[in-house]
Amino acid sequence: MDPRKFFVDQDIIRAQGLPKALFLDPEFHLRTQEIFKISWQFIPPPETDLRTFPELLAARGSWAPSRDRKLIITRDSYGTLHCFYNTCSHAGFPAVLFSGCGTHFECPQHGRKYKLTGEFASHTGLEEKMTANEKKSAGLYELNLGLWNQFFFVNASTAPPKLWDFIKDMHNVIGLLALNRFRRSGEIKEMERVPGSPFLHILNYLDELHITYIHGRSLAKAVDMKSYRTEIYPWSVLQWVFAENPQYGFDPQLLPERFRDAAKRVFALWWFIFPNMAFNFYPWGLSVNMWLPTDRNPETTIFYRHHYIWDNDKYAGRNEFWADSAVNEEDLAAIQETTRSIKNPSFLRQNKFLPDKEQAPHWFHRRLYELLFEERKTVIPR
Ligand code: FES
Ligand SMILES: [Fe+2]
Known part of the structure; x- marks a missing residue:
């Protein structure tokens, strides 16, 4: 993809837009994924519960998945909010399907338990076979969480913009x-x-x-x-x-x-x-x-x-x-x-x-x- 072909002048009088057909190009599609990754995205609230995220997560030790279940947001026992990919480190099932509260949440597929800080907590029958390092890396992947009024936003980059x-x-x-x-x-x-x-x-x-x-x-x-x-x-x-x-x-x-x-x-x-x-x-x-x-x-x-x-x-x-x-x-x-x-x-x-x-x-x-x-x-x- 030759960048010179796609110059868009800052001056609106001289500028020509990107060709619309480009938006259907698979290579362009791949390139643009990066933009979505480094920018802030609205977190859609859960489908079946009309409460806001701040209401769902009012208590320490509570969690709620996003509408598409890709993310889970928790408030840990210190009151700190976290956002994780909602993908269980055992076999990839969503680590939670519904909002709830407690000291741990348990993956509904085979019962792996996580702390609200996203760390691995326990997994009956398996944890005895796991090394300390394996347990350490079995936590959920944390993302950046942004708040504005009742709305929550996620950013997947390692150095997020404000x-x-x-x-x-x-x-x-x-x-x-x-x-x-x-x-x-x-x-x-x-x-x-x-x-x-x-x-x-x-x-x-x-x-x-x-x-x-x-x-x-x-x-x-x-x-x-x-x-x-x-x-x-x-x-x-x-x-x-x-x-x-x-x-x-x-x-x-x-x-x-x-x-x-x-x-x-x-x-x-x-x-x-x-x-x-x-x-x-x-x-x-x-x-x-x-x-x-x-x-x-x-x-x-x-x-x-x-x-x-x-x-x-x-x-x-x-x-x-x-x-x-x-x-x-x-x-x-x-x-x-x-x-x-x-x-x-x-x-x-x-x-x-x-x-x-x-x-x-x-x-x-x-x-x-x-x-x-x-x-x-x-x-x-x-
Ligand atoms: S996929 Fe979560 S415990 Fe197996
Ligand atoms: Fe319109």
Whole structure:
């Protein structure tokens, strides 16, 4: 893969984007795994229990698996939180399937026990045959855990960047919302495998231009598109717009001065956190999205979508007034079409950006270029 072919200029006027067909390339897919590994990822909460992670882990000596059971989070007897890969060192079964509390947890497959610090504790019938070193290395693999309000994040790198560097600009804008009091709804499908590369999903999310077309009968009718704004930060992007009908906008007192207007109200604040998370704030609450690549297939994405309710009455109107499910379905259908169509060999390789409408897609293309192809790689701040 020749990096010179994929130059994305910092200047949006001169820049050409990465070819979309690249997102289907297996080599590119492999390269990008590293970006997901070194960045912070939202930890999806357990499927069957609507309590928040801080509630599930309030007591010393408690644990909870993530929604996909890839991770386990514990609070040890000193009160310290840990995050581990939820893979038993004996034969690879998940070390826990459900949340619980106690001094140890026991793998449901053959009974290996672990301390809440992730260390090997015991394994009846086997431990007598294990050397001290084998026991030492039979602990669970620990990862970096990040916290922001009720939300937990994981980072698999050995020198993780600061989570705060990614979320501080969002925090500074929505700091007045009582996020710890938002309740997860559990009413929607929270995890599904969807067609299309995660990068197509992300670029679609960052694309203002498509709203008038793809969401012409839904979102575009509910907002005042002339007021649409995109704000670019080092590791995040904010898109926001005023509501067509102020009745469906935010209470201006909850937002900083610059979002206040005599007659208009903010419809939504759509925050994208590099490289693959979105925190979408509405007057009814919050929708957290995450697009994860699958291990081998560049044409498929694991799409996480969680709703957190702030106002129950408004949440009941999320589809009627905030076009929630229509926008989701329209986006998924559009990305499926694009995934099919970019395989066409006549597809034009590069595209330019509209300077006043495509700052966010340009920013994302440029970030990918810097991290994947630039000779002196931009290092994510640590
Ligand atoms: S896989 Fe966990 S004890 Fe065997
Ligand atoms: Fe969309």
